[in-house]
Amino acid sequence: MMHEKLKPAGLGCAYHNWDVDFRPIEGTRPIDILTGNTPKEVAFQLDVATCLAAGADPLPFIKANAGRIKTYHLKDWSSDREKHYRVLLGEGVGPWKELLELAETVGGVEHYLIEQEGSRFSQMETARRCLENFKGLRG
Numbered sequence: 001m002m003h004e005k006l007k008p009a010g011l012g013c014a015y016h017n018w019d020v021d022f023r024p025i026e027g028t029r030p031i032d033i034l035t036g037n038t039p040k041e042v043a044f045q046l047d048v049a050t051c052l053a054a055g056a057d058p059l060p061f062i063k064a065n066a067g068r069i070k071t072y073h074l075k076d077w078s079s080d081r082e083k084h085y086r087v088l089l090g091e092g093v094g095p096w097k098e099l100l101e102l103a104e105t106v107g108g109v110e111h112y113l114i115e116q117e118g119s120r121f122s123q124m125e126t127a128r129r130c131l132e133n134f135k136g137l138r139g
Helices: 002-009 030-036 048-053 058-064 096-107 123-138
Strands: 014-016 043-047 069-074 111-114
Touching: 014 069, 043 048, 043 058, 048 058, 048 069, 058 096, 069 096, 096 123, 111 123
Parallel strands: 014 043, 043 069, 069 111
Antiparallel strands: none
16 A cells, blocks of 8 residues: 555655545445545544535544544634635634544644635735634634
8 A cells, every 4th residue: 555655755645535525425424435444544634624514523523533633624614605615713613622622632633734715804814813713712
C-alpha cells in the first residue's frame, strides 16, 4: 500500500472528505466504507462544514475513528440558503466546543485549518474574526 512506501520518507497519507462521503447510499455512508477498509496508518482530514452540510454529526465520526483524524478543516455551515458556507467560524450549526474537545482528547488532531468560503467582511477582517472566534471556542 502507498502508506508503506511513504513511511520511510517520514510521510503519510490521508483522505479529505466531501459532503457526499457522509450521505448514505443504500444505507451505508461512503466515509464508513473508507474508514473501515483502510489500514489504521491512513489518516483522515475532517472537513466539518461538508459533514454538517450532509446532515451528519461529526462527533460520532470522531469517536468512531479515534486517533485517525489528524487535521480538521474548521469551517462552519448554516442551513440558511442565503448563507450555507458563508458564515464565520462559530456562527453556524457546528458543535465547536465539543468537537474541539474530542479532537484534542481522542481524535488525534495534529493541525487545525481555519477555512472560510466567502464572507460579508474583507479577507483580513474575516481571518481576524475567525481566529478570534476559534480562540474563544477553544478556551
